[in-house]
Amino acid sequence: MRLPLIGTLKLRGRLTWYVTLLTLVPLLGLALVGSANTQRAMSHQVHEMLRIEAEGLRDLVEASLVERETSVRSWAEDTLVRAALRTGNAEYSDSVLERLQLRYTTFAGLVLFDDQGRAISASTEALRDAFRGQEARVSQTPWFLAAQQGRVTSETLTEEDPIFAMRVLHLAVPVMDERGGRRLGVLLAAYDWGQVGEVVKAALARAQARKNTSFALEVRTASGAVLFDSREPGAARAPHPVIEQALNSSELRDVGDGWHFVALSDPAEVYAGVKRQRTLFLIGTLVVGSVVLLLTFLFARDITRPITQLNQAVSRIVRTADLTQKLDVRSDDEVGELAESFRQMVHNLSETTRGMQRGTRVLGDTVAALTRAAEQEESNLTRQAAALQETQVTAEEIRQTSMLAAERASAVLQVATRAEELGRGGALSLQESMNGFESLRQQVEEMSGQVSQLNERAQRIGGITLAVKGLADRSNMLALNAAIEAVRSGEHGKGFAIVAKEIRTLANQSINSTTQVGTLLEDITQSIQKTVALSEQGQRRMDEGLAQARTSGDSIQALSDIVKDNMSAVRQIATAVSQQNAGFEEIFNAMTELSAMMHDTMMSLQATQRVTGELRDVAEQMQKMARSYRV
Known part of the structure; x- marks a missing residue:
């Protein structure tokens, strides 16, 4: 195969370029493979780290939500809380809710409502006053309606609560009468959603220690709404970040079932080391290539000098068709041995020319026999191709049936x-x-x-x-x-x-x-x-x-x-x-x-027939050439 530029050069230029390419191509290959392996390992490590961080955040938040929801349900079974809803006297239930909020600081407040949405008791008097007169609005909130149905919802988590003046997760559960089994009211525990920021501080600190300033954690709903983002509101965001996420499954029933916990980072920052390593590889390859090119040129010049002399002598023999000329090539290496071998070849050529005429006749007979065998083989292959076509159609029908x-x-x-x-x-x-x-x-x-x-x-x-x-x-x-x-x-x-x-x-x-x-x-x-x-x-x-x-x-x-x-x-x-x-x-x-192979076989057979014809032509040309030399 002649390359567009290298194929037009002399032996010295081609040898220079070939040696240079043979040196640089493996080096570039090693560089690219090493860079690809490094990037692959770095990508695997980054994705594994993000996956671990996402799963860790999921486990922490899920455990916290399960614990908080279980606690709120147990509080709803307190005798004093039920008594407050039955009698309307909140003296003892206020003290109970106040002690619970002091013990569990992650809650922004605890409020006890009757079944019509009226605040009966609260952890603080100000909180109860804030809900006073809000019965119509409270009774229509998603968390209150969900609590009356015996479930907890996070539908209102995406917006700030006007009463608590912050984003809270409304953990609301029904308060049931232990004697009649009827619903007395609803107990609301407002979980401060800002506490999630305290949970992710350790993961963010680990990212800062790795010099990964673009690392961030998000909590999203199943529809994609962002419930939590560790980044500042005005922070820059990568257009195509590296993302790994963990799904909060329903194995442990909690309000966060279906949430996606996402860990992401900027790929430009993550793969910056790989890019620097790739640049250093390319610079080193260019330096080595320049040195190899210079040394190869000097080496090729010494090798091609005796070959040039031998080429001149052979050209004279070709022009004059005189096999009696002498070759004068001075070299002690393989080129000298080649010149000696060429002299011996010229001597043997005269003997070969005489035997060539006899061989061409035998070659003609052999080509004729080969032609007949090729025709027979073509007939057999045609029948095999037809049978193979039918088999392929049957296989297609079986494949459709299997599908x-x-x-x-x-x-x-x-x-x-x-x-x-x-x-x-x-x-x-x-x-x-x-x-x-x-x-x-x-x-x-x-x-x-x-x-x-x-x-x-x-x-x-x-x-x-x-x-x-x-x-x-x-x-x-x-x-x-x-x-x-x-x-x-x-x-x-x-x-x-x-x-x-x-x-x-x-x-x-x-x-x-x-x-x-x-x-x-x-x-x-x-x-x-x-x-x-x-x-x-x-x-x-x-x-x-x-x-x-x-x-x-x-x-x-x-x-x-x-x-x-x-x-x-x-x-x-x-x-x-x-x-x-x-x-x-x-x-x-x-x-x-197999059908493609059969087609290739047919093409090869046709090529064999063409070669047979060319062999016939070559035999005739050899006869002419044998007569053209003087021996």
Whole structure:
């Protein structure tokens, strides 16, 4: 191959350039490979460092949020906090919230709201006064609505809170009544979001120690909104920084699930050392190249001098076709040996010329046989190419079928994944239903006990009524005897007879009232007994329903296990189909390469035929050349 510039030079110039290039190209290659390896290692180190910093920030913030949210939920279960919402008396809850804020300084304030958004208690009196009259606004805030639903949101973290005059994370949880299970209100703990800056100080200090002033940490939501940025508001930002980020997963449930913790740095600053090293490599290569070029020129001049003399002698032989001329080249190295060999070659050339005529005839016969064999080979290759084309079409059809199977396996995998999620959700719902049945069964047992006590008291009242009736009967008898004695007494007993008559009337009324009360008590007792019977029957049915719910729960759990097993099987099938698809892809690629090789073989055969024709022409030319020399 003749290069555009080097190919036009003489041997001395080409030798100079070749040696120079042979020296500089490996050197440049080593320099480029070393620079690339250094940059690759530096890039890996930078990305690994940023990844570690991002994951460290994620772990610290996640642990802090989980701890704070757990603490707030435990505070919401405090007896004094619940009492403040039930009674409206915040004397004791104020002291509780005040002590909590003094202990946990990362919170900007603690406020207790009722279910309508009215501030009942706060860690400071000023904070409670600030929320006074804000019921309508508070009840419509995202964090208050989320707390009523039993969850915590970070939707308002991107803006400054007007009450706290800073960016705070509203950790709001519902306060539930421990007896009835109803919601009493909401407890708000405003986490000072500026505390995240204290968390990242150690990472920023490590970056400063590495002379990496452009290092920064960010916290972003899933939508990309920036929640925290360690850089100053007016600081310059690199257009295309090196970025690594860590995702806050839902393994630990907290308000930060889905956040992205980003560590970034300016690539110009990070890779500045690599650029300096590359510049030094290039300067050193240019210096070495200049020295090598000078030394190679001097070396090539000494080597090419005897070759030039030999070239002049050979040129004379070529012009005159006189093989009897003598060569006069003085050199003790390989060039001298070459001149001696050339003299011997000229001597042998005359003998070769005579044998060349005989060889050309044999060569002609051989070329004819080679031509016939090439034609036969071309016919065979044509049939093989047709068969290979059909095989390639079949391989393409198999590949399309395999791709379709892979897509269907992926769809089955998605359906199985959905079934597994539904199974887990059904198991959780059934567990919650069983818990509700258990609570209802306990309430029925309590009601049955109370009805039994009522039955006992009704029986006691019946006994008292019987005693009252006995007293009334005795009073009636005494009044009758008193009336008889009054009649016997004559005029003196008339007044006593009137009193005895009234007592008898009252005794009769008492007997009638006692009889009515007894009848009513008997009806109440029968109703109570029926209620007890119905309660016992309802309790038995409740136990049977609870047993059936447990059986259903076991069945759903077994179904969930089966779905999990099916999920595993579907994954294995999808993996096998993917591997099969990859295998068919490799077969198709191999058939494509084989087709290309067959095409290359056909081209080579055609080239062989052309070479055969050229050999025929060469044989004829050799005959002419053999006759042109004088021997």
